[in-house]
Amino acid sequence: MSETPAGRHQAGSSGRPLPMTSAEEGLPAEVTVYEVGARDGLQNEQVVVPVEVKAEMVTRLHAAGLPAVEATSFVHPKWVPQLADAAELMGLLVERLGDAARRMPVLVPNERGLDRALDLGLEHVAVFGSATETFAQRNLNRSYDEQFAMFEPTVRRAREAGLTVRGYLSMCFGDPWEGAVPLDQVVRAGVRLLEMGAGQLSLGDTIGVGTAGHVKALVAAFAEAGVGVDRLAMHFHDTYGQALANTHAALQAGITTFDASAGGLGGCPYARSATGNLATEDLLWMLQGLGVRTGVDLDAVVATSAWMAGQLGRPSPSAVVRALAEPGGLAESGA
Amino acid sequence: MSETPAGRHQAGSSGRPLPMTSAEEGLPAEVTVYEVGARDGLQNEQVVVPVEVKAEMVTRLHAAGLPAVEATSFVHPKWVPQLADAAELMGLLVERLGDAARRMPVLVPNERGLDRALDLGLEHVAVFGSATETFAQRNLNRSYDEQFAMFEPTVRRAREAGLTVRGYLSMCFGDPWEGAVPLDQVVRAGVRLLEMGAGQLSLGDTIGVGTAGHVKALVAAFAEAGVGVDRLAMHFHDTYGQALANTHAALQAGITTFDASAGGLGGCPYARSATGNLATEDLLWMLQGLGVRTGVDLDAVVATSAWMAGQLGRPSPSAVVRALAEPGGLAESGA
Numbered sequence: 203m204s205e206t207p208a209g210r211h212q213a214g215s216s217g218r219p220l221p222m223t224s225a226e227e228g229l230p231a232e233v234t235v236y237e238v239g240a241r242d243g244l245q246n247e248q249v250v251v252p253v254e255v256k257a258e259m260v261t262r263l264h265a266a267g268l269p270a271v272e273a274t275s276f277v278h279p280k281w282v283p284q285l286a287d288a289a290e291l292m293g294l295l296v297e298r299l300g301d302a303a304r305r306m307p308v309l310v311p312n313e314r315g316l317d318r319a320l321d322l323g324l325e326h327v328a329v330f331g332s333a334t335e336t337f338a339q340r341n342l343n344r345s346y347d348e349q350f351a352m353f354e355p356t357v358r359r360a361r362e363a364g365l366t367v368r369g370y371l372s373m374c375f376g377d378p379w380e381g382a383v384p385l386d387q388v389v390r391a392g393v394r395l396l397e398m399g400a401g402q403l404s405l406g407d408t409i410g411v412g413t414a415g416h417v418k419a420l421v422a423a424f425a426e427a428g429v430g431v432d433r434l435a436m437h438f439h440d441t442y443g444q445a446l447a448n449t450h451a452a453l454q455a456g457i458t459t460f461d462a463s464a465g466g467l468g469g470c471p472y473a474r475s476a477t478g479n480l481a482t483e484d485l486l487w488m489l490q491g492l493g494v495r496t497g498v499d500l501d502a503v504v505a506t507s508a509w510m511a512g513q514l515g516r517p518s519p520s521a522v523v524r525a526l527a528e529p530g531g532l533a534e535s536g537a
Numbered sequence: 538m539s540e541t542p543a544g545r546h547q548a549g550s551s552g553r554p555l556p557m558t559s560a561e562e563g564l565p566a567e568v569t570v571y572e573v574g575a576r577d578g579l580q581n582e583q584v585v586v587p588v589e590v591k592a593e594m595v596t597r598l599h600a601a602g603l604p605a606v607e608a609t610s611f612v613h614p615k616w617v618p619q620l621a622d623a624a625e626l627m628g629l630l631v632e633r634l635g636d637a638a639r640r641m642p643v644l645v646p647n648e649r650g651l652d653r654a655l656d657l658g659l660e661h662v663a664v665f666g667s668a669t670e671t672f673a674q675r676n677l678n679r680s681y682d683e684q685f686a687m688f689e690p691t692v693r694r695a696r697e698a699g700l701t702v703r704g705y706l707s708m709c710f711g712d713p714w715e716g717a718v719p720l721d722q723v724v725r726a727g728v729r730l731l732e733m734g735a736g737q738l739s740l741g742d743t744i745g746v747g748t749a750g751h752v753k754a755l756v757a758a759f760a761e762a763g764v765g766v767d768r769l770a771m772h773f774h775d776t777y778g779q780a781l782a783n784t785h786a787a788l789q790a791g792i793t794t795f796d797a798s799a800g801g802l803g804g805c806p807y808a809r810s811a812t813g814n815l816a817t818e819d820l821l822w823m824l825q826g827l828g829v830r831t832g833v834d835l836d837a838v839v840a841t842s843a844w845m846a847g848q849l850g851r852p853s854p855s856a857v858v859r860a861l862a863e864p865g866g867l868a869e870s871g872a
Binding site for chain 1 (some may be wrong): 556557558559560561710711716717745746747748749750751753754775776777778779781782784785786816819822823825826827828855856857860
């Protein structure tokens with residue numbers, strides 16, 4: 203092959219191919235991509251990333267048009283050393299971006315975390331719960347019921363202070379110890395968070411075992427309990443390659459908020475078990491091809507992830523990043 | 538975490554998790570998985586695999602219940618050195634499996650290839666064409682029209698001898714030189730192969746740029762031309778992570794034959810541009826989760842791919858294989 207493939211009819215600004223748009227009936231016209239790479243992605247990375255690099259990453263993702271960039275977690279450094287710089291990072295971001303940084307969501311595991319967010323004048327927080335007993339005990343060191351007791355004052359005080367609260371719910375499809383998680387169990391846990399004052403639920407397939415029919419069944423179960431798609435976000439992991447097929451099903455079910463991690467941060471391309479989040483770029487490729495608007499510049503996210511892969515010293519797990527990023531090009535230009 | 542996650546409610550024979558079944562309305566009850574790893578997968582692998590290993594691989598995939606295992610291609614060794622052992626491989630397989638080996642499809646690029654298939658008493662052959670002018674020239678060294686002139690006597694003589702013929706059509710979504718490929722151009726090329734005597738078309742997204750809406754539009758365009766889903770197979774590549782989302786859309790459009798490559802053979806987990814076929818295991822995981830029957834033993838395919846990854850000296854690109862295969866376990870047991 204003597205020529206460089208260029209995609210004459212449709213190509214990005216750098217001559218790289220772009221997905222071809224072919225809308226599908228019945229899908230939402232527009233969705234919100236909720237970027238979790240800086241928090242959920244980095245907290246699963248072994249290499250501790252300098253705070254300046256994190257600030258640059260978050261700034262670039264924000265500049266790429268991502269409407270929600272979850273910046274960090276005010277978790278105790280003992281549990282997640284990678285995020286021990288949470289206050290410093292938010293300080294840097296407020297310096298650079300002002301109010302835009304104060305509008306970036308952060309995770310607050312408990313009231314102490316909330317206090318730190320309130321001190322900085324942040325406007326959006328998230329709590330992180332489990333739909334299963336076993337994972338509540340293992341991840342939060344609390345029983346299923348005790349986790350809600352911990353969230354209750356956190357959510358109440360956040361709401362009283364005028365903040366919005368997102369409720370993450372993990373293990374909504376399968377749990378490594380409990381197996382398949384019954385739909386009504388997930389709905390009950392979600393409703394508890396909503397009744398407490400959470401505005402949105404992010405339903406996580408933490409171990410990536412769900413498939414498309416399961417996604418539709420879960421959305422239907424929430425609808426039966428009076429919880430509409432406007433309150434739900436989907437948080438898929440690509441452990442078994444299902445994240446985009448599940449996203450396709452969720453779009454058909456009317457879901458309009460999807461969590462994703464730039465470059466698939468948090469997964470490892472070498473690991474036997476790549477438990478990472480769905481890559482933002484792979485999600486954007488599909489949405490763009492389906493004609494679903496996001497307001498996000500795919501090229502800019504790819505460039506950011508290629509640069510971050512360099513910082514982490516290894517390729518990105520994202521298929522789109524690996525296919526589009528070129529050595530000496532986006533990855534190193536910082537453009 | 539002190540315990541090993543085991544998936545109490547649903548686990549495979551080895552205690553590993555299985556997808557949780559949650560059927561989706563309107564999908565086919567049963568589909569055919571057409572295994573292309575030994576031909577399309579291996580022809581893209583750099584390491585030349587010994588013929589005995591290939592025979593073992595094909596035998597194991599057949600034993601796993603895969604109803605169609607495309608074994609090799611009678612292509613000139615100059616073009617694909619990996620498949621220079623095609624006749625020897627088929628001889629070994631006939632020795633071991635008898636008529637079952639004669640029922641395994643093989644690719645025949647032209648009449649000389651067909652002669653070799655006829656000599657061995659094989660019953661199913663496939664030809665490989667392009668939906669675009671540029672790729673016909675680059676892959677076949679023939680113009681778009683000249684390729685059909687080459688296929689015509691091949692297909693005619695195969696049919697006269699009582700064989701079935703599958704027509705592969707590559708670049709059905711996007712072409713690296715020509716960009717988006719118009720639907721009617723793909724349909725015209727497909728209809729020419731069908732009118733020649735091909736029984737089934739395999740529509741390839743060779744560079745993996747298609748998305749779900751495009752898949753449905755292409756199936757609809759064939760239907761308008763009088764070609765029903767019973768004549769169509771889908772052949773997706775995971776270059777941009779879209780293969781399973783596209784499969785989900787194709788299932789909804791009524792497609793019941795899907796090409797896949799065991800372990801994602803042909804792609805490279807390290808490459809920037811992993812252009813490999815959809816992994817059979819990732820496809821089986823989704824179909825099993827959707828309650829769509831295939832008759833294939835997922836565990837047996839995973840074990841085969843893990844063993845092949847050892848033969849090739851690198852991890853499998855399949856998410857499911859990487860998640861399920863354990864060191865010292867399936868990969869090395871040969872079980």
